[in-house]
Amino acid sequence: MKKIKTYKIGLIAASIMLFSSCEKLDLAPENQFTDLTYWTSADKALTVLNTAYSQMQTSTRFFYNEALSDNAYNGRGDTEGAASIAAGIYDPSLGRFKSEWNDRYAGIKSCNILLENIDRIDNMDETLKDRVKAEARFIRAFQHFQLMTWFGDIPLLKKDISLEEAQTIERTPASEVRSFIISELNDVENILPTNTDYSEADRGRITKGAAIALKARLYLYAGDWQNVVTECEKLINSDANGTYGLFSSYSGLFLPQNQYSQEDILSLQYAPEDRTWGEFFDMAPLSAGARLNALAPTQELVNSYVMLNGKSIDATDSGYDENEPYKNRDPRLTATVVYDGYKWLDDNGSTHTIYIKPGSDPDDPIDEYAPGSSSTSTGYYTRKYYDPTHQNSLASGLNLMMIRYADVLLMYAEAKNELGSFDENTWDTTIKALRTRAGFTEPSALNFDSSLSQADLRKVIHNERRTELGMEGLRIFDIRRWKTAENVLNGWAHGAQFGPQSQDNGYLRVNLRTFDPNKHYLWPIPRDERLINPNLSQNPGW
Numbered sequence: 001m002k003k004i005k006t007y008k009i010g011l012i013a014a015s016i017m018l019f020s021s022c023e024k025l026d027l028a029p030e031n032q033f034t035d036l037t038y039w040t041s042a043d044k045a046l047t048v049l050n051t052a053y054s055q056m057q058t059s060t061r062f063f064y065n066e067a068l069s070d071n072a073y074n075g076r077g078d079t080e081g082a083a084s085i086a087a088g089i090y091d092p093s094l095g096r097f098k099s100e101w102n103d104r105y106a107g108i109k110s111c112n113i114l115l116e117n118i119d120r121i122d123n124m125d126e127t128l129k130d131r132v133k134a135e136a137r138f139i140r141a142f143q144h145f146q147l148m149t150w151f152g153d154i155p156l157l158k159k160d161i162s163l164e165e166a167q168t169i170e171r172t173p174a175s176e177v178r179s180f181i182i183s184e185l186n187d188v189e190n191i192l193p194t195n196t197d198y199s200e201a202d203r204g205r206i207t208k209g210a211a212i213a214l215k216a217r218l219y220l221y222a223g224d225w226q227n228v229v230t231e232c233e234k235l236i237n238s239d240a241n242g243t244y245g246l247f248s249s250y251s252g253l254f255l256p257q258n259q260y261s262q263e264d265i266l267s268l269q270y271a272p273e274d275r276t277w278g279e280f281f282d283m284a285p286l287s288a289g290a291r292l293n294a295l296a297p298t299q300e301l302v303n304s305y306v307m308l309n310g311k312s313i314d315a316t317d318s319g320y321d322e323n324e325p326y327k328n329r330d331p332r333l334t335a336t337v338v339y340d341g342y343k344w345l346d347d348n349g350s351t352h353t354i355y356i357k358p359g360s361d362p363d364d365p366i367d368e369y370a371p372g373s374s375s376t377s378t379g380y381y382t383r384k385y386y387d388p389t390h391q392n393s394l395a396s397g398l399n400l401m402m403i404r405y406a407d408v409l410l411m412y413a414e415a416k417n418e419l420g421s422f423d424e425n426t427w428d429t430t431i432k433a434l435r436t437r438a439g440f441t442e443p444s445a446l447n448f449d450s451s452l453s454q455a456d457l458r459k460v461i462h463n464e465r466r467t468e469l470g471m472e473g474l475r476i477f478d479i480r481r482w483k484t485a486e487n488v489l490n491g492w493a494h495g496a497q498f499g500p501q502s503q504d505n506g507y508l509r510v511n512l513r514t515f516d517p518n519k520h521y522l523w524p525i526p527r528d529e530r531l532i533n534p535n536l537s538q539n540p541g542w
Contacts, residue, residue, distance in 0.1 A: 036117075036120065038117075039117045039118070039120035039121050040121065041121060041123075041124070042121060042123075042124045042125065042128060042129075044121070045114060045118050045121060045124065045129075045132055046132065048110060048113065048114045049114060049132055049135060049136060051110050052107055052110040052111050052114065052135075052136055052139045053135075053139065053269070055103060055104075055106055055107030055110060055139075055143075056107060056139060056142060056143070056268070056402075057268055057402060058103075059268065059270075059277030059278075059279055059400060060079065060080055060277075060279060061080055061100075061473070062268065062400050062402070062472075062473050063279045063283070063295060063471070063473060064079045064080045064082045064279075064295060064473075065080075065082075065473035065474075065476055066295070066470075066471050066472070066473050066475060066476070067079075067082035067083070067086055067295055068082055068085050068086055068476040069086070069475035069476040069479055069485075069488075069489070070298060070300045070301070070475070070479070070488040070489060070493060070513075071297065071298060071300070071301040071466070071470060071471065071475045072295055072296060072297050072298060072301065072471065073086070073295070073296055073298055073377055073378055073493050073495075073510050073511050074086070074294060074295055075293065075294060075295075075296055075376070075377030075378070075510065075511075076282070076292060076293065076294035076374075076377075077294060079294060079295070080096050080099075081094050081095060081096025081097070082096075082295075083511075084096075086489065086493075086511065086513055087511060087512065087513055087514060088489070088513060088514030088515050088516065088520060089514070091524070091527075091542070092524035092525065092526060092527040092530070092538070092542055093526075093527045093528075097523055097524060097525075097526040098526040098527075098528055098529070100146075100147075100150060100523075101147070101151070101525075101526050101529060102526075104143045104146055104147050105143075105147075105155075105157070107139060107140075107143045108140050108143045108144065108157050109157075109160060110136075110139075111136040111137070111139050111140035111143070112140065112157060112158075112159055112160040113160055114132070114133075114136045115133060115136050115137070115140075116159065116160055118132065118133060130191055131191065131192065131193065133191075134187075134188040134191040134192050134206075135188075135192070135205065135206045137184050137187065137188050138184070138185065138188050138192070138206045138210065138211055138214070139206070140184070141180075141181045141184040141185055141188075141214070142214060144156065144157075144177055144180070144181055145181050145214070145217075145218055148174050148177045148178065148181075149221060149477060150522070150523045151522060151523050151525060151539070152174050152522045152539060153171040153172060153173050153174050153177075153537075154171055154172060154174070154177060155169045155170065155171055155172060155536075156172035156176065156177050156180060158180070166533070167532055167533050168533060168535050169533065169535065169536075170535045170536070170537075171525075171536060171537055178218065178222065181218060182215065182218065185211045185212075185214060185215045185218075186215075188211050189208055189211040189212060189215075189241075192206060192207055192208040192210075192211055193205075193207060193208065194207055194208050194209060194240075194241060194242040194243070195207045195208075195209055195242040195243060195244070195265075196242065196243050203260050204260070204267060204269045204399065206266065207242055207265070207266075208241050208242055209235055209241055209242035209244060209265050210265050210266040210403065212231050212234050212235055212241055213231070213235065213265045213266065213403045213407070213408055214266070214403065215227075215231045216228050216231035216232050216408065216411050217403065217407075217411065219231060220411050220414070220415070220481075221477065221481050223418075223481070225414075225415040225416075225418045225419045226415075226419065228411055228412070228414075228415035229412060229415045229416060229419065232408050232409075232411055232412035232415070233412070235405070235408050236408065236409070236412060236429065242265075243262060244262050244263065244265065244405045244408070245262045245263065245405060246262075246263055246405060246406060246409075246433060246434070246437045247261040247262065247263040247437075248437070249437075250331065250332055250335050250437055250438045250439070251331075251334075251335035253404075254335075254384050254385050254386075254398075255387075255388070255398075256387055256388075256389050256396075256397070256398045259398065259399050260399075262405070263401075263404045263405040263406060264399070264401050264404055264405075265401075265403040265404055265405060265407075265408070266401070266402045266403040267399040267400060267401045267402060268399060268400040268402060269399055270396070270397045270398060270399055270400070271397045272389070272391065272396075272397035273391070273397070274397070275397065276391065276395040276396055276397050277395070277396055277398075277400070278393055278394060278395045278396070279295070280382070280385070280386055280387070280390070280394040280396065281393045281394045281395075282294035282295060283295050283296075283381065283382045284338075284381060284382065284386055284394060285338055285342075285344065285354050285356075285368055285381045286366050286367075286368055286374070286375060287344070287352070287354060287366045287368065288344060288346075288354075288381075288386070289390075289394055290381075290394065291374070291393070292374035292375075293374065293375055293376040293377065293381065295382070296376045296377055296378040296379075296380050296381060296382070296495075297336070297337045297378060297380040297381075297382060297470075297471065298378055298380070298493050298494060298495065298510070299378065299379075299380075299493075299494035299495055299496060299497075299507050299508070300488070300493065300494060301337065301466070301470055301471075302325075302333065302337055302339070302380065302496075304463055304466050304467055304470075305329050305330040305332065305333040305467050306318075306329070306330050306445070306463070306467070307319055307320060307328055307329060307330070308328045308329065308330070308440060308441075308442055308445060309328075309442050309444045309445055310435075310440070310442065310444050310445030310446070311444070312463075313325075322497070325339075325497070326339050326340075326341070330438065330440070330467055331438050331439035331440070332438050332467050332468065332470070333467075334383070335383060335384060336382070336383060336384040336467075336470045336471055337380050337381070337382065337383065337470075337471075338354055338356075338380060338381035338382065338383050339354075339356065339379075339380055339496070340354070340355065340356040340357040340360060340379065340496065341353060341354070341355070341356075341360070342354040342356075342383075344383075345388070346388075347388040347389075347390075354368060354381070355368060356368040356369045356376070356379050356380075356381075356496070357369065357379070357496070357498055358370070358498060368381075369496075369498060376495075377495060377508075377510050377511075378493075378494070378495030378496065378508065378510050379495045379496025379498050379508060380495065380496060382471055384470070384471050384472075385398065385400070385471075401472070406434060406468055406469070407469065407474075409429065409430040409433065409434060410430065410434075410461070410464065410465045410468060410469070412426070412429070412430055413426060413427075413430035413431060413461050413464075414458075414461050414462075414465070417454060417457045417458055417461055418458075420454060422454075422457055423448075424448040424450070427448040428448065431460065431461070431464055432446050432447075432448070434464065434468055435464075438468075462478070462482065465478060466478070480521055483517070483521070485515050485517075485520070485521065486515050486516075486517040486520075489513045489514075489515035489520075490513060490514060490515050491512070491513060492504065492509045492510070492511070492512055492513070493510050493511040493512075493513055494507040494508055494509060494510060495507065495508030495509075495510045496508060516541065518540070518541050519539065519540055519541025519542060520541075522539045522540075523539070524538060524539055524542035525537070525538050525539060525542075
């Protein structure tokens with residue numbers, strides 16, 4: 001698959017096509033896309049499609065969406081509005097709302113232009129043309145899904161619109177947008193190749209399996225449990241829609257040598273030198289080459305990792321010792337979060353100890369935690385997605401997985417439980433499989449407990465989802481759909497036990513969060529969009 005760079009234009013700006021310069025890697029300026037003389041070859045169509053791919057997501061949002069939740073804290077700056085949104089101190093003028101709205105409608109515009117013009121190419125192979133159309137329809141559906149998830153009712157754009165239409169268009173009910181997305185995904189599912197049908201040169205393109213998995217996620221967010229089960233079973237019980245499974249190593253899954261594994265269903269595509277991301281320059285430990293810390297895991301995330309015996313740390317018989325808090329914990333904690341005393345694997349294969357707690361380093365060369373400094377605000381750093389083959393400034397060409405097979409298993413487990421049909425076979429297929437891959441061995445963690453009620457299982461499944469997918473940017477969507485954001489995003493977000501015992505038992509208070517359930521479950525329509533188009537109504541409370 002050709003690699004791609006990102007353009008950003010908005011719903012209004014997109015309609016007047018402001019771009020006039022061309023970036024490398026087969027991207028054409030978008031104002032050429034509406035020129036009828038442009039559509040002369042399959043390569044031209046693929047260039048527009050590559051632009052649409054590039055607009056699906058950014059690495060910054062992939063990582064910093066985690067700071068919108070109780071899993072992480074954006075302690076330096078206000079990257080993508082993460083600090084403001086998490087703290088509940090924002091209004092419709094926040095830049096993140098405008099950029100999210102504009103960027104996603106720019107992506108929709110790219111898709112609509114492609115779909116409306118590709119048939120002008122007379123000599124294009126029909127099979128390729130059908131596939132390109134299906135990819136564009138998937139991306140258009142994906143962009144509408146993201147907008148609907150954040151904003152609720154949104155303008156549904158099935159065709160490219162004029163400037164005049166952009167200034168008067170109204171919001172479409174979310175139910176109608178959802179039906180459109182489902183219809184599109186149902187159609188393209190029957191057109192797209194499976195992951196094993198693509199050649200190596202086209203690895204990373206959208207597949208039949210991606211269409212099914214995205215449908216499952218849409219149904220999950222809507223609480224349509226039976227359809228979640230139906231879609232997930234297409235990937236779990238059959239290879240007809242692609243060959244998927246859990247990669248053998250949890251920590252290895254996020255390393256460059258294991259890209260395009262059977263677990264990868266849909267990824268942001270990168271390549272060393274040509275297209276890279278650099279967020280780890282502000283996420284990794286300082287002694288591992290970071291310049292500062294702007295995004296750090298919270299104590300709340302760390303606390304969610306169970307013990308090796310499968311029990312939560314607050315269970316009376318868990319064996320948890322607050323004096324050795326990281327001992328005998330879920331191995332995914334070490335694969336995700338860097339804590340005091342962490343054995344960091346260096347790029348050359350050697351290891352060094354990360355000392356974070358003040359006074360713990362016998363040589364005291366680097367302050368990995370010092371209030372008011374450039375170090376972590378929480379006493380934790382991130383390991384997951386660290387690229388040992390990085391370039392300067394920790395820049396990486398590692399792909400970032402937006403949907404992986406583990407998520408399919410977790411969606412399936414949640415839906416089966418909500419339907420009251422979760423049994424030992426479901427447990428073994430989902431939770432046991434995930435924990436076995438993670439490195440659990442104790443029977444109490446792996447074996448199904450038939451005494452658990454539906455509510456007990458719900459708690460287990462929700463927590464399993466949190467720890468399996470930690471620092472992958474999905475937590476915020478879960479706590480919104482579970483309607484638990486009002487609980488977990490009200491009060492202090494904490495860091496490690498480096499503070500005075502008189503306050504929260506020594507756990508650092510790092511950020512005071514506020515979440516108003518009367519208005520914060522939906523983002524406000526951006527202020528500037530409503531100034532341009534008064535027909536865009538506002539969400540409740542704003």
